[in-house]
Amino acid sequence: MDLPNQSGFQSVIKARNLRMTNQRRQILQVLQESDEHLDAEAIYDRVRQKDARVSLATVYRSLTLFKNLGLVDERNLGEDYRRFETAQDEPHYHFTCLACRKVIEFNAPEIEQKIIPQIEAQGLKVTEAHLIVSGYCADCQRDQTRGKKHADTHLRIPNQTNLR
Amino acid sequence: MDLPNQSGFQSVIKARNLRMTNQRRQILQVLQESDEHLDAEAIYDRVRQKDARVSLATVYRSLTLFKNLGLVDERNLGEDYRRFETAQDEPHYHFTCLACRKVIEFNAPEIEQKIIPQIEAQGLKVTEAHLIVSGYCADCQRDQTRGKKHADTHLRIPNQTNLR
DNA sequence: ATCCCTATTGATAATTATTCTCATTATCAA
DNA sequence: TTGATAATGAGAATAATTATCAATAGGGAT
Ligand SMILES: [Mn+2]
Ligand SMILES: [Mn+2]
Ligand SMILES: [Zn+2]
Ligand SMILES: [Zn+2]
Numbered sequence A, B: 001m002d003l004p005n006q007s008g009f010q011s012v013i014k015a016r017n018l019r020m021t022n023q024r025r026q027i028l029q030v031l032q033e034s035d036e037h038l039d040a041e042a043i044y045d046r047v048r049q050k051d052a053r054v055s056l057a058t059v060y061r062s063l064t065l066f067k068n069l070g071l072v073d074e075r076n077l078g079e080d081y082r083r084f085e086t087a088q089d090e091p092h093y094h095f096t097c098l099a100c101r102k103v104i105e106f107n108a109p110e111i112e113q114k115i116i117p118q119i120e121a122q123g124l125k126v127t128e129a130h131l132i133v134s135g136y137c138a139d140c141q142r143d144q145t146r147g148k149k150h151a152d153t154h155l156r157i158p159n160q161t162n163l164r
Numbered sequence C: 001a002t003c004c005c006t007a008t009t010g011a012t013a014a015t016t017a018t019t020c021t022c023a024t025t026a027t028c029a030a
Numbered sequence D: 001t002t003g004a005t006a007a008t009g010a011g012a013a014t015a016a017t018t019a020t021c022a023a024t025a026g027g028g029a030t
Helices: A006-015 A022-033 A040-050 A056-069 A109-120 A138-142 B006-015 B022-033 B040-050 B056-069 B109-120 B138-142
Strands: A072-075 A083-086 A093-097 A103-106 A125-136 B072-075 B083-086 B093-097 B103-106 B125-136
Touching (some): A006 A022, A022 A040, A056 A083, A109 B109, B006 B022, B022 B056, B040 B056, B109 B125
Parallel strands (some): A093 A125
16 A cells, blocks of 8 residues: 655655665655654654664654655644654644643644735745644643643653742 | 833742842843843853853743743744743744844734634634744845854854755 | 665764752841 | 741753764666
8 A cells, every 4th residue: 555645755765866765665654644743752663663673863864854855844833852744735833732732733824825925025035934822722621630641642751840 | 220120020029939039130131131032041141241150050940930920931933942032012923044043023913813813713722822934034045155144142053964 | 686886774872952959058038 | 137948059860863883775787
């Protein structure tokens, strides 16, 4: 079963005399099979389950490559680590629940149609735009039991107690 | 010479039986005197120049405190470190030049007036929203000599060569 | 199928922003 | 002035990401 742009992957790889490795295929496939926003570690975990002897360094290297090839987009959703998802045709933006970490995507055509044009009218050239919204999802507003479940990716337990 | 809300600072500090220390005064003052988006290290440098024997740990601790008190806002402008600025009355957003690192602020009332209300209409509670735009400023589009000057804060030289 | 060039990888050390630890100091109310 | 304890400084610890480098593997040419 081949995935959508596995072929587009091939062509863009060869065009730059890069090499089509198993690791790259696996890593890209994990991204394509997922509708979530995975971080490097989550991708690493999933790739190893499937089969390969892949190193975390290669995951990072491949993500950087895919990003530069336009196959994958990097997202910063207010965490201190980076998430990745396959590049979409339509731009979209992200809401993250501060309690359960669920990520909800949304469109905001005003950004592409009004805000960015206004910025570029001032002589700036825009290459990227991220609208990052955070708050509390409907479930977590209702529940007292906030932060119980952790949607959208695997759990990472931070350290900090510096909240005063 | 007292600064704007140094007094508001006093009251909010006392209200929570926190203590008004020299370090906190100095750090907050650096933020208030600057119209830039400083990172912890830049604040650290400026505070030491002024006078005090302040540790970097205290800068971080104070920034976290000020953020929680609503006196200071944290910004992530696409770098791998965090910037801070005094809390503004009006929301605003940020464009960063990828070449010279200059930061340009702009308003986007559509966000507060249309986009966020739409999100909240779906049952979500929004507590924060950042629109982070990057690209190239007018100067850097013109110049071939991109990346020469480094506006808005001190220089940090990264390591990476992983760009393929 | 074999050779060869070199892009890529795995393992692990290095880097670096931020947080933690804990003994010492300073704030402030009484 | 004193006492309780909030806050600090110094440096160790943490953790995500990147660099190093010898070994491996892709793929074009033969
Ligand atoms: Mn998304
Ligand atoms: Mn700003
Ligand atoms: Zn939630
Ligand atoms: Zn510029």
